[in-house]
Amino acid sequence: MKQTPILVDDNVVATSLTEAELATLRVEITRLQRENRALSIALAEMERVAQRDMLTPLFNRRYFLSALHQRLANADRDGGRTALIYVDVDGLKRINDSHGHGAGDLALIEVAARLMESARRGDVVARIGGDEFGMLIDNIGAGEARALIRHMRAAIVSEPLELDEGDVQLSAAFGLTMLEAGRTAEDVIGSADADMYRSKRDH
Numbered sequence: 001m002k003q004t005p006i007l008v009d010d011n012v013v014a015t016s017l018t019e020a021e022l023a024t025l026r027v028e029i030t031r032l033q034r035e036n037r038a039l040s041i042a043l044a045e046m047e048r049v050a051q052r053d054m055l056t057p058l059f060n061r062r063y064f065l066s067a068l069h070q071r072l073a074n075a076d077r078d079g080g081r082t083a084l085i086y087v088d089v090d091g092l093k094r095i096n097d098s099h100g101h102g103a104g105d106l107a108l109i110e111v112a113a114r115l116m117e118s119a120r121r122g123d124v125v126a127r128i129g130g131d132e133f134g135m136l137i138d139n140i141g142a143g144e145a146r147a148l149i150r151h152m153r154a155a156i157v158s159e160p161l162e163l164d165e166g167d168v169q170l171s172a173a174f175g176l177t178m179l180e181a182g183r184t185a186e187d188v189i190g191s192a193d194a195d196m197y198r199s200k201r202d203h
Contacts, residue, residue, distance in 0.1 A: 053127040055105055056112035064126035064134050068185050071136060076181035078138070083145035086175035086192035087115065087133040087152075088200075099165050107170060110161050114170075118152045134189075142178055149174045173200040 017025065051063040059067075071082050089111050096104040108131065115133060119125050124136040137145060153174060160167035175196025177188050 056109055056127050058112050058116070058133070059124060059126035061126065061128040061134075064124060064128050064136070065185060067124045067136055068134075068179075068188070071138075071179055072183060072185060072188070075179045075183070078179075080178050080180045081139055081141060082179040083135075083137040083140050083142070083148075084177050084179060084188050084192050085135040085137060085145065085149060085152075086177075086189070086196045087111075087135065088173045088175075088196055089131040089133075090171040090173060090200075092131040095168055099163055099168065103161075103163050103165070103168065106163070107161055107168065111156060111170060111172060114155045115152060118148065118155055134192075142176070145176055145178070149176060173197075175199060 051059055053060045068084070071078070075082065089108065092104055092107060095107050108127070112125075112127065112133070115125050115135065119135065120137075122138060124134075126134050128134045137148065140148070153172065156170050156172050160169050173196050175192040175194065175198075177191035177195060179188055
């Protein structure tokens with residue numbers, strides 16, 4: 001029975017396998033390669049799911065904080081041109097009480113969709129709490145970020161959410177802070193949160 005050398009890096013490392021044994025080995029290698037590809041796909045999907053909010057199609061708080069820390073580490077290089085925008089949906093408890101939690105979920109999904117419509121490719125849009133959203137906008141100045149907030153606020157209030165029990169007017173408050181070298185995640189989140197409460201008070 002003819003024996004075929006096994007080549008590894010162009011070197012003969014064995015001549016003890018028959019043609020049939022070598023064919024079996026090739027089949028096994030192909031099977032293992034398929035399993036490895038399937039495992040890689042499964043792991044990538046698990047990572048994607050771990051980064052996503054369970055209700056909306058947005059990123060979750062875990063991913064948002066990771067992205068925030070990364071951008072703060074690069075804030076000196078980026079010249080302070082990354083904005084953190086904090087968004088708080090108005091009246092979610094009222095919607096839940098009047099129309100049920102299903103309606104409240106629909107309101108959050110709709111707000112998420114309208115925020116995404118205003119975002120650019122590469123921006124981070126996340127749901128970071130029950131009725132709270134966070135956005136990280138790169139390559140933008142404070143004035144441009146304020147203009148973007150005005151646009152997003154108008155988009156959210158532009159059309160009511162249609163429910164079987166009647167329409168619900170959506171609205172949200174926004175807070176803004178710019179990421180700068182030396183600031184911590186707690187600092188910038190607190191600053192954006194304080195700005196959001198000032199916005200609520202002023203409106």
